[in-house]
Amino acid sequence: MASIEETKTVEIETGTNQDFGDLIIEIKDLWRKFFENTPAEVKALKGVNFKVNRGEFITIMGPSGSGKSTLLTILGCMAPSTSGEVFIDGTEITQMPQRKLSEVRRNKIGFVFQDIFLIDKISALENVLLPLLPYGIKKSDRKRAKELLKIAGLEDRMHHRPAELSGGQKQRVAICRALINDPPIVLADEPTGNLDSQTGGEVLELLRKVNKENGVTILAVSHDPKLAEFSSRDVMITDGEISRDRINPFRS
Numbered sequence: 500m501a502s503i504e505e506t507k508t509v510e511i512e513t514g515t516n517q518d519f520g521d522l523i524i525e526i527k528d529l530w531r532k533f534f535e536n537t538p539a540e541v542k543a544l545k546g547v548n549f550k551v552n553r554g555e556f557i558t559i560m561g562p563s564g565s566g567k568s569t570l571l572t573i574l575g576c577m578a579p580s581t582s583g584e585v586f587i588d589g590t591e592i593t594q595m596p597q598r599k600l601s602e603v604r605r606n607k608i609g610f611v612f613q614d615i616f617l618i619d620k621i622s623a624l625e626n627v628l629l630p631l632l633p634y635g636i637k638k639s640d641r642k643r644a645k646e647l648l649k650i651a652g653l654e655d656r657m658h659h660r661p662a663e664l665s666g667g668q669k670q671r672v673a674i675c676r677a678l679i680n681d682p683p684i685v686l687a688d689e690p691t692g693n694l695d696s697q698t699g700g701e702v703l704e705l706l707r708k709v710n711k712e713n714g715v716t717i718l719a720v721s722h723d724p725k726l727a728e729f730s731s732r733d734v735m736i737t738d739g740e741i742s743r744d745r746i747n748p749f750r751s
Contacts, residue, residue, distance in 0.1 A: 522586070523683060523716050524551035524574065529583035531569050531739075543569040545739040547583070553683070556710040556717045558727045561736035567720045568688060570736065574718065575608055575686050576600040588683060605630075609677030609715075613689035615669045617661040623648065623668075624657040627675045640679070647675040651705055667698030671705055678709065685709070687719040691726065703729045 531544040543566045551557060561567045572578040573585060576592055585592050587607055592600060617626045627644040628636050648657045651671040661669055670690065677685050687706065691699030707729045709715050719726055727733040727747065735743035 521553055522550055523553040523588050524549070524718075525584075525586040526550070526574075527584040527586075529570075529573070529585060530581045531566070531573065531578075532581045535581065542739050544573075544580075547739075547741060549734075549741065549744075551716060551718065553716055554710070554714050555732055556707065556730040557719070558730040558733040559718060559720045559736060560722065560724075560727065560733060565736045566739040567736045571686050571688055571718065571720050575610060576604045605680060607682055607684055609680065609682040609685040611670075611674055611677050611685060611687040611690045613692040615661075615673045615693075617669055617672060619661050622658045622660055623653060623664065623672045626661070626672055627679055629676060630679055643681075644675065644679055647678055648672070650708070651675050652701075665698065666694050667701050670694065670698075670702045674702070674705055674709070678713075678715070682715070684716045684718070687717065687721075689721055689723075690719060691721065691723050696725070699723065699725070 526547055526549040529544050529547040529549075530542070533541040533543060545566075547566075547570065559567045559570065569578070573580050574587070576587075576595075580593050583593065587603055590603065592603055595603070617623075618629070624641070624644055627647060628640060631640050645654075645657060648654060651674065653668060653671055653675075656664060656668060661672075664672065674685075674690075685706075690706065691702055694702060703726060706717055706719070710717050717730075719730070730747060732744070732746050734741060734745075
């Protein structure tokens with residue numbers, strides 16, 4: 500029989516009461532093990548407990564191998580957990596079949612990656628519309644895509660292909676693509692990782708704008724300390740455990 504392993508919770512450091520509304524993500528005693536029950540077993544997440552309120556902008560930081568990207572992939576319904584519970588907008592996802600997980604990804608979550616994954620042979624506008632392609636693209640969808648690109652400052656670049664865009668412009672297209680389904684949650688994995696400081700700042704400004712003006716909940720994994728300045732809360736993961744969970748008083 501497997502031994503019962505202790506969970507660890509960390510008190511949130513805050514100088515102000517936070518009220519972002521109802522919970523949109525809740526994680527209970529989440530474990531993720533690789534090569535389980537072998538001499539090579541790795542415990543990527545160790546009994547993580549974590550809550551996210553609707554409308555928060557959270558930065559998740561930590562050294563390489565700390566478990567932060569593993570946490571993001573589980574939240575994004577792209578990887579299984581070993582044990583524990585994960586609730587996305589009130590729905591528990593860890594026991595869901597793949598078909599249902601696909602529905603959660605489509606309806607609840609937008610993704611922004613360090614590797615931008617734009618298709619070179621089509622325009623920025625068409626790249627933004629890609630997630631809708633399997634379901635049929637309506638006139639209203641094209642209108643929304645154009646509105647998103649306008650918000651991103653790309654109104655005059657929407658018919659350009661990725662090769663004609665700068666790195667920051669490409670990442671802003673990727674953010675628009677993540678928002679095309681109007682998801683309540685955006686998960687961003689190193690969204691400024693391949694960008695210089697000025698261009699990265701432009702991307703962070705767009706994420707902050709989306710968070711403040713549209714109420715989108717954002718969880719961003721990053722090594723970039725500047726990202727924490729844009730977020731309402733920063734979380735540190737160390738060796739698979741949350742070692743710090745801190746409100747940013749300047750953004751709360």
